[in-house]
Amino acid sequence: MAAINFFLGLTVGIGIYVGQQYRFKQQLKSTLKSYGTGEDEEISLPLHSLIRRELIDLNRQRRKLEKDKQAWQELIEQAPIGYLQVDGENQLLGCNQAAKDLLKIDSRRSQRVRLLLELVRSYDLDSLIEETRRSLRPQQKEWIFYFTRYAYPEDKESETNAYKSSRRIVESIALKGYGFPLSNRQVGVFIENRQPLVELSQSRDRTFSDLTHELRTPLTSISLVAENLQRRLQDPEKRWVTQMLGETNRLIELVQEWLDLTQLEAAPERTLKYEEIKIYDLIESVWLTLEPIANRKKVTLSYSGDRSIILEGDRSRLTQVFLNLLDNAIKHNPPQKEIFVQTSSIESEDISLPEKIKVDVIDSGRGFTANDLPYIFERLYRGDKSRTREQEDRNYSLDGSGLGLAIVEQIVRAHEGAIAANNHPTMGGAWVEVILPVKKSEKN
Secondary structure, X not given: OHHHHHHHHHHHHHHHHHHHHHHHHHHHHHHHHHHOOOOHHHHOOOHHHHHHHHHHHHXXXXXXXXXXXXXXXXXXXXXXXEEEEEOOXXXXXXXXXXXXXXXXXXXXXXHOOEEXXXXXXXHHHHHHHHHHHHHOOOEEEXXXXXXXXXXXXXXXXXXXXXXXXXXXXXXXXXXXXXXXXXXXXXXXXXXXXXHHHHHHHHHHXXXXXXHHHHHHHHHHHHHHHHHHHHHHXXXXXXXXXXXXXXXXXXXXXXXXXXXXXXXXXXXXHHHOOEEEEEHHHHHHHHHHHHHHHHHHHOOEEEEEOOOOOEEEEEHHHHHHHXXXXXXXXXHHOOXXXXXXXXXXXXXXXXXXXXXXXXXXXXXXXXXXXXXXXXXXXXXXXXXXXXXXXXXXXXXXXXXXXXXXXXXXXXXXXXXXXXXXXXXXXXXXXXEEEEEEEOOOOOOO
């Protein structure tokens, strides 16, 4: 009886084992089929042959991926633009040589994983990474990166003396970063060196500034001579002199605008005279100045927002800002349509940040063209006339110098504010957003 029970148990065990092996092979074949070519005749091969074939194929794919990865790493390493990658804790996972050169990263310290802040003291870079990680969208940011280097005398007697006589020099470089979100909260950042463009722009501005200084005196002399001739001559000579006087005054205005722009950029703290200003009263006075022009097109102003907002600023300069913005809005506005000015306070969760106000100027026109938008605040840039000028407006509207919005931007920046131009998402017209601090900055 015991023998029968033994053989019966053995038979059941063998049956269970065979069944499990069969199910395992079927599952393995199904898995191989899902990863394989899917051809039925290959499934008829022995199981060990199928496994060997798939392992060979996986090994081939792994080598190809490693080769592609190495090619991309070599490409990034040789790229003329900097690249770095951080993990979710802002630890530097890797960077190319261009990034090391731009951010002054010590190659020896970057060989192991370390916090980016230990290697690069840049709040702007850190904020770009955090904003990219938070929004899960590509972000851009421009900033000036400051770093320190030490100058040593060439005729140093010893390392100790050289260290004592070394000179600490703070330098800066203009950078632009492009942040891209990656998997596992990682962020990749491309860094572009903008310093050559900045130096080229500064060289151009210095040259033009020197030229305007030299032109101011002879242009004033020509204007005085033309005024004297205008009173003494008769037509048609008088008409020619009048035309020459108008063009001369236009050049004088251009020269003065450029000098104002240069002064604002070089020393804003010396050009601004702060006082308390009620923003509604300022905008109302500007509109009264422009009302005769607005009445020709039957354009009206619609103001909304808190009329009691008071800020500290230069009344003359801020008048210049809104005079330019509202004048442009009138020129670009269709007849019998409204121009909207909206003011509001900006609330910040960080109590250490200064309180700010926002002023939106929106017209009812066709808005900025896509080609004009990136260059709205560029010096001497003249937008496409076809987008804004109505035919009847051309009869009494003169072309601008191309410096108006550049001066507006510089005045706003001198007040530690910000300005942006876009097309309004609902109204469709040109939309200029001005943000100004309520209180005078300590720097000013």
